[in-house]
Amino acid sequence: MPPEPMPSGPPWSGHGQWPQANQALRTLARKPAAAPARELARRFAEARGFLAPFMERLCAATCPRCLDPCCVRARLWWGFADLAFLHLAELPLPLKQMTYAPGGACPHLGPHGCHLERPLRPWVCDWHLCPEQKARLGGWDQGERRELVQVLERARGLRKQMLEALVQGVG
Numbered sequence: 001m002p003p004e005p006m007p008s009g010p011p012w013s014g015h016g017q018w019p020q021a022n023q024a025l026r027t028l029a030r031k032p033a034a035a036p037a038r039e040l041a042r043r044f045a046e047a048r049g050f051l052a053p054f055m056e057r058l059c060a061a062t063c064p065r066c067l068d069p070c071c072v073r074a075r076l077w078w079g080f081a082d083l084a085f086l087h088l089a090e091l092p093l094p095l096k097q098m099t100y101a102p103g104g105a106c107p108h109l110g111p112h113g114c115h116l117e118r119p120l121r122p123w124v125c126d127w128h129l130c131p132e133q134k135a136r137l138g139g140w141d142q143g144e145r146r147e148l149v150q151v152l153e154r155a156r157g158l159r160k161q162m163l164e165a166l167v168q169g170v171g
């Protein structure tokens with residue numbers, strides 16, 4: 001699940017920008033022309049629900065013993081695609097853009113791991129497998145691995161379609 005560092009600074013982190021961005025996305029997501037994107041967002045959320053047990057199983061086997069947790073090390077922020085998805089799927093929204101104290105962990109990290117439900121996390125936190133998890137996956141039987149890949153590909157495809165539908169519908 002660990003995210004990679006992003007190349008530039010966080011969007012919508014200036015004074016008043018977070019509510020403005022969310023208001024704009026809310027308006028966009030409610031337009032009649034965004035109906036196909038809303039349906040794809042709903043299906044994407046469903047696919048993420050199917051993915052969750054696989055990723056939880058890998059996390060349970062690796063994260064509690066991890067000496068270099070990705071959620072402490074990585075720097076990521078809410079971007080357009082993740083925020084648009086939350087609006088389209090009518091899911092709870094983050095209260096603010098992520099900010100980091102020097103050397104600090106992700107603000108969503110709690111004492112027992114991420115406190116966001118999986119479909120509410122940035123997408124990269126859902127699909128990324130760290131080296132330890134990839135190694136662990138090697139111990140799964142072929143059918144289980146194939147199922148994980150299929151679920152992941154389905155979710156990726158739906159996310160891409162959702163964004164394309166949003167751009168086509170309201171662009």
Ligand code: SF4
Nearest residue numbers: 062063066069070130
């Ligand atoms: S085991 Fe992997 S996914 Fe878990 S905290 Fe460590 S780096 Fe992150």
Ligand code: SF4
Nearest residue numbers: 071106108109114125
């Ligand atoms: S949102 Fe959750 S999973 Fe993603 S980096 Fe932050 S604590 Fe980790």
